[in-house]
Amino acid sequence: MAEVRLVDIEKRYGGFLAVPKQSLTIHEGEFLVLLGPSGCGKTTTMRMIAGLEDITAGDILIAGARVNDKPPKDRDIAMVFQNYGLYPHMTVRQNIDYPLKLRGMNLADRKARVLETAAKVELDALLDRRPSELSGGQRQRVALARAIVRTPSIFLLDEPLSNLDAKLRVTMRAELKHLHHELGVTTVYVTHDQMEAMTLASRVAVMRDGRIVQLDTPKKIYAEPADLFVAGFIGSPSMNLIDGHISGGLFRADGVELPVDLADRDGVVLGIRPEELDITHDTGAAISGKLYALELTGESTLVTLRNGPSSVCARGHADFEAEIDSPCHLKPRTGARIHLFDRETGERLG
Ligand SMILES: Nc1ncnc2c1ncn2[C@@H]1O[C@H](COP(=O)(O)OP(=O)(O)OP(=O)(O)O)[C@@H](O)[C@H]1O
Ligand SMILES: [Mg+2]
Structure with a gap:
């Protein structure tokens, strides 16, 4: 367990600035998720x-000590690589066992530990195969098992569940969450999947173009996204973002009129989440248009209405039914959060 501090770190690849100067403190025992689109620098x-990449500027401190010049093996880190990084000539058993062997644990303890860990990631039946004889998802689980087989000071997990099927991903997510609860190891976890970020993280760092644009608890990020980018990135289906303007205390766009608490201005984007909109028969409702699509998800139906170029999605009852192209009206639920952003800068207003 250790605190990790990145102080004014910067990374350049030749002339390309992959990570511009920034700082980040990952608290001892925290589960920090780096979330952002492909290529953002996660x-x-x-x-x-991990020490696998030199930093161009700045300092990295682990448990208070500067580690800039420490090789990876001296940083007490266990890592899952995005490309697995398995040893091809070793069996699954040997791959998982390797970190224990390296640390000189006795054979009997190692055997027990490997079996226990393999069971956690549902690999017990594949222990004697080599990586080339495994599917992508199985390889990924070997990489995960190799990381969690011992208790390091820090876990660095780079999309460790990305290649698993939906069911296994949910099982493994719970497994990781439990493991973190059990061991309390400081964890940095990379994902594209905002659901994974929300469910696992103590705090989420949302990244864009190498920069952290918001660092907050999942709750706060969901309830109060700092800008348009975060607003659109967190939530599934994503937040409705409607282009319009404010006049006379109302946000206005085609088919939309919603009271807001902001002075008149142009170039405003209003955000409201699908789960905070109700379908209504009231023809004077805040949002009106024609029904464009109905998508049953099981526990609910996603209702999309269109008005000119803009579409708005609401999460309705599973048994909601209506004719496509029929008039449709939506209203914010009581207590619904209305978000307002500047269209140009993307910044949150009010
Ligand atoms: N060795 C390298 N040389 C030059 N540019 C690189 C190198 N490695 C990464 N980059 C660039 O740095 C940026 C960040 O890459 P990085 O791999 O950190 O992204 P990422 O957020 O992990 O993306 P993904 O979600 O696709 O894995 C990208 O624009 C990438 O092209
Ligand atoms: Mg990556």
């Missing part, structure tokens, strides 16, 4: 913490 940040 893996680069992880590799700098």
Whole structure:
């Protein structure tokens, strides 16, 4: 367990600035998730913490000690790489056992530990195969098992569940959450999957173009996204973002009129989540249009209505039915959060 501090770190690849100067403190025992689109610098940040990538400027401190010049093996880190990084000539058993062997644990303890860990990631039946004889998801689980087989000071997990099927992903997510509860190891976890970020994280760092644009608890990020980018990235289906303007205390766009607490201005984007909209028969409702699509998800129906170019999605009852192209009206639920952003800068207003 250790605190990790990134102080004014920067990473350049030749002339390309992958991570511009920034700082981040990952608290001792925290589960921090780096979330952001492809190419935003998540893996680069992880590799700098692990010592696999030199930093161009700044300092990295682990448990208060500067580690800039420490090789990866001296940082007491266990890592899952995005490309697995398995030893091809070793069996699954040997791959998982390797970190224990390296640390000189006795054979009997190692055997027990490997079996226990393999069971956690549902690999017990595949222990004698080599990586080339495994599917992508199975390889990924070997990588995960190799990381969690011992208790390091820090876990760095780069999309460790990305290749698993939906069911296994949910099982493994719970497994990781439990493991973190049990061991309390400081964990940095990379994902594209906002659901994974929300469910696992103590705090989420949302990244864009190498920069952290918001660092907060999942609750706060969901309830109060700092800008348009975060608003659109967190939540599934994503937040409705409607282009319009404010006049006379109302946000206005085609088919939309919603009271807001902001002075008149142009170039405003209003955000409201699908789960905070109700379908109504009231023709004077805040949002009106024609029904465009109905998608049953099981526990609910996603209702999309269109008005001109803009579409708005609401999460309705599973048994909601209506004719496509029929008039449709939506109203915010009581207590619904209305978010307002500046269209140009993306910044949150009010
Ligand atoms: N060795 C390298 N040389 C040059 N540019 C690189 C190198 N490694 C990464 N980059 C660039 O740095 C940026 C960040 O890459 P990084 O791998 O950290 O992204 P990522 O957030 O992990 O993306 P993904 O979600 O696709 O894995 C990208 O624009 C990438 O092209
Ligand atoms: Mg990556």
